[in-house]
Amino acid sequence: MPKLVDQADTAPADTPYAAHNQPKDTPELRSLYDAFDAEHLIPLWKEIGDLMPMEPSSRAHPHLWRWSTIHPLAAKSGDLVPVGRGGERRAIALANPGLGGRPYATPTLWAAIQYLGPRETAPEHRHTQNAFRFVVEGEGVWTVVNGDPVAMRRGDFLLTPGWNFHGHHNDTDSPMAWIDGLDIPFVHYTDTAFFEFGPDEVSTRETPERSRAERLWCHPGMRPLSALEPMHNSPIPAYRWEHTDRALSEQLALEDEGYPATVEPGHAAVRYTNPTTGGDVMSTIRAEFHRVRAGQQTVGRREVGSAVFQVFSGEGTVTLGDAQHRVGTGDLFVVPSWTTLSVQAETDLDLFRFADTPIFERLHQDRVEVDAPDGGLS
């Protein structure tokens, strides 16, 4: 049986509210509380410590999953679990230990390793959940988005915004694994999900180097006159590694030449954007790529909203609140809301990041704090 997600695990007694003089426990009060129960009523004064903390206090844990652990398990499921209609995808989700046994990386974000064996096909469907894929290693799978075949290769960031039909097929004799990111928990919690099955087969088995949408859209600063309407989500289906890598390299080179380009010394970063708005790729998900030079440590930073990182390459140590983890290629870790993160790079360290911040920016609930050099906040 699935476990709890959104339960109260702090009582007012543990909180600044503890000063409160709770009403005296009398038979009359017990009788009132029984009446509340019977009528589906709950008094605020018993719950406020949990409901209204002084600052975000997430049930989600800042947890780490190692690629060396999850990849073999995904491979094993490749042997034992068929992929096809009904199960839809051979995807294995990160289940945050704080979230009661639900397949949620954070309260809002889904992160899974997906595995497709040689010549396998994952059938087409569409759903209102926004989805992307990020490829930490391998190639040979094409994701077909609304009939447009999109090659998946190492370092690529691939989009399937909500309500686009999509399926995948492996055109090679080797398996391939990648990570999926979606807003499934958010959509589930808020009761906004729609889903439709498409064909059991993918609608094309073409395997072009570049998709048609990339050929239309991936020219810097240009858009086709045939597609001028506003678009809530990015029309770019694949942000290729060669562009990401070059963008980051240029930032560090410019820094070396003495010009402002990086986020902080030795820390280059790009945000993937919707070229029709300049904003985030999808309305609920932000995606970025960070490169930290060997020897650098990023400033401690905490944000409203949660994030998931995957190490793309390199070695380092991440500090998540009070805990530290050494990380290497493929490792995934979760940063709950308002948890301070700092990254220490041993080698040059490349990190893919996704987060739910666009939700909170649109609702004006976003906040950020950055540690000041002297250990304070700025």
Add this chain to the structure above:
Amino acid sequence: MPKLVDQADTAPADTPYAAHNQPKDTPELRSLYDAFDAEHLIPLWKEIGDLMPMEPSSRAHPHLWRWSTIHPLAAKSGDLVPVGRGGERRAIALANPGLGGRPYATPTLWAAIQYLGPRETAPEHRHTQNAFRFVVEGEGVWTVVNGDPVAMRRGDFLLTPGWNFHGHHNDTDSPMAWIDGLDIPFVHYTDTAFFEFGPDEVSTRETPERSRAERLWCHPGMRPLSALEPMHNSPIPAYRWEHTDRALSEQLALEDEGYPATVEPGHAAVRYTNPTTGGDVMSTIRAEFHRVRAGQQTVGRREVGSAVFQVFSGEGTVTLGDAQHRVGTGDLFVVPSWTTLSVQAETDLDLFRFADTPIFERLHQDRVEVDAPDGGLS
């Protein structure tokens, strides 16, 4: 111990996914599943039926609370439970029977009856949660918002957008009750809450007819040149009943004169708006007032997102999905996401409504379906 909110209670077997050929139960598979458990991993194919329904299938129930039940319980708590620092408010929340014993009217919305005895004061605080009050009966309390005293009277809709200090005091010898609406569940689930205590006393005991902000802002189509900056939330602290009532009466009068003005025949409605944007009063909460003429039935309508209604006056029957309820003054009912609602007015029926739709409109997750006259959809 608090109960579940976001648990899976449907298995793939009950859903269109059931056609799926689940993997054969072998010792190897069990061993794989055990490894998943140990590593905080959950496979999609076991959860998809719950996580990705064909359409929103809320755990929240379309429940009704009667004013004649909750008001006496609130009055009783007035006798037994002090109001003050720590408990903060004598507010008793509607706990949707489908939401595992949490004080949530819907997955995103909090609705509570708040009760303030003669001469009592609720201390000042502020929080990022957006809040409003709606007064179904009574008067005599002033809510002090950032030092500006705002009278609360029957039919008024009063705002306390996030991060404004506010407290209440009852200036009379009679108690007063009203309803509070907030986005507490949404903010709690998404880990975006901040809270600060203010003074234990309200910062002013002035009792003017109109607040200073109303005097600045409540002139139709005008804004002060001294306040031209953009505002995420409405600067109007009180939407007075006299204006709401007149707006609705005018719509029905225009309909009688043959001009388009109502939503549908015999159904007048206004949305409360932020005069600096024309949009919703607060970024997470929509509020409206509906008036249905005696004898009219509103068309069946379902929306992504949840809503809470309170009957302000009149008698009628509401159809919520398959269930019907007779309702009268003060009764509150919840409309979960994608649940069809239709209202049949016996007398002229006035209804206050609030909903979480602004969240989904900003994220482009909003959908609406309206029953067609022939019983289909349009």
Add this chain to the structure above:
Amino acid sequence: MPKLVDQADTAPADTPYAAHNQPKDTPELRSLYDAFDAEHLIPLWKEIGDLMPMEPSSRAHPHLWRWSTIHPLAAKSGDLVPVGRGGERRAIALANPGLGGRPYATPTLWAAIQYLGPRETAPEHRHTQNAFRFVVEGEGVWTVVNGDPVAMRRGDFLLTPGWNFHGHHNDTDSPMAWIDGLDIPFVHYTDTAFFEFGPDEVSTRETPERSRAERLWCHPGMRPLSALEPMHNSPIPAYRWEHTDRALSEQLALEDEGYPATVEPGHAAVRYTNPTTGGDVMSTIRAEFHRVRAGQQTVGRREVGSAVFQVFSGEGTVTLGDAQHRVGTGDLFVVPSWTTLSVQAETDLDLFRFADTPIFERLHQDRVEVDAPDGGLS
């Protein structure tokens, strides 16, 4: 023959460009210049002083027209000039002395006195130009906007946004005069005008106190659910004097009570807005009402863009750049772009103002400078 508007009347010699070593006047150069002429070419170096001044240097003059002069002339035209199809309106435009004999108050704005005799009718038409009326005295005319009759009374500000059919009729035995403001010069210069004739008669002779659109829209902070679509221009056809007057009085009262409400001490002001956006009433025209207490002087202020003021009541002195004018009820004056304006009120002074600033704000060309107390700029 109409005279010049946009001619160069300053040569580089008069400007900071004068340092420029113009090319030596040789036969070859003359021959080159002749070739330019023949081929419709003009060199920048001969024009730059005019074209690209150090700061805006308008051809428009800061001119004043007295109501005591223009109203009698309008009345005289009432005797001599019929109103009807073809001439369309008995409107007499302010022709800025600096604008070459064109009927332009400023390069972008049209301001005219319109006069309608007893029982006269101005036929219906529509045009893309945005229009409004402001009533300094009198009543008895209804402007019919898309079939909705809108009473015109002293102090009212009335809108006819682009492409709405409109006509006027005088329902009384007395003449009435008011001012019209439009973006005719801007639309003319930019070649964006469309025009259509409507009926020669107004489509209704009803004379209600309030128009249907006011009954739908003039409830502070509320909009009808039947009209939620975005609107580029305000749906409010009349901003009534009673609301304007009250808004200004409240600002001054709040100031007296010690609260921020006015623009500067003794200077109350409201901007008329589109309630569906919180922005300006129409995309090209800003309208405001200012009240300056007797004895107060407003701070000197200059803006990119031009404005026209009409004194609604009171007496005072306006300083426009270097010139000063005593002004009284009905007097109109023009403030060209980047001309410093300060108003000194002898009695309480009420001023209606309209300006083209929304154009420049949308194009990010707006700038404002305010004189600092010590005579500098802030």
Add this chain to the structure above:
Amino acid sequence: MPKLVDQADTAPADTPYAAHNQPKDTPELRSLYDAFDAEHLIPLWKEIGDLMPMEPSSRAHPHLWRWSTIHPLAAKSGDLVPVGRGGERRAIALANPGLGGRPYATPTLWAAIQYLGPRETAPEHRHTQNAFRFVVEGEGVWTVVNGDPVAMRRGDFLLTPGWNFHGHHNDTDSPMAWIDGLDIPFVHYTDTAFFEFGPDEVSTRETPERSRAERLWCHPGMRPLSALEPMHNSPIPAYRWEHTDRALSEQLALEDEGYPATVEPGHAAVRYTNPTTGGDVMSTIRAEFHRVRAGQQTVGRREVGSAVFQVFSGEGTVTLGDAQHRVGTGDLFVVPSWTTLSVQAETDLDLFRFADTPIFERLHQDRVEVDAPDGGLS
């Protein structure tokens, strides 16, 4: 002396207004008209035919300038006219024959050929006018924008948005010519110009292949985390020919493969955009590149607002209203507001286009009509 721009040259008699019964010419009327003149007043009924046409009727002509004519004249000015402080630029503007001898290509747009001799420098300055350059042939000049050296090469489209310091220097022993486009006439007419001199020399003589801003910004769909603030104008200083050419080729290839990509059969086109908004590169200027296959004719199209085209390569015939012109490489032609344009390509025909449409879209004055296949409108 400069000639007229914005004069009335059509009288009501020539227009649909002619039906109007102008007032009878009497001594009294003449006396009234004299009084109007004396008081700087002009009656609408004498001007309406000019001011308020049924549809835009531009004074600008649909004129053509041949590269073979203007380039030699520019070269000649290279011999006779020094470039330097005061004259600022050796730029020779297209003076539309309909615009009274002003250096205006259209009422809003400036288009000029600029010429820089071997090793010459055009000094730094900045102005609120938005500017770009387009290079039809040659290379070797660097434009230095806020200290960032930007190479100019054939086919490149280069931006200098308002209020950025910029100068040019020719790093070679050959002259170079290109076209400049600005919103000078619009800014002049609306009195919104500011200007500042910078150093007489350019601030750097570096000659990198790519500017620093390109290295930061020209990665498709990515933006640096160090520059997330909103930007009214594009941060991309150079849209390189290789990208433009590839974007157009891809559209035609996609069309050949059977997919929607072109504007109409055989007609590929891209709009240059601001990657931080997806909108036009600058707030007042739209820029596009069009490629029409040999043998194709584009559909007749007219728009509110004016445009200037330069043929980049190829041969064809343009129909501008009633007139036809054969055009070839470098030729420039003007399309006044609401003038129907159709292009017939003899060879593959590449066209650069710029227009003032963003102004009118932001003000909601934009309109477009496209000829229907049967000769009607759609």
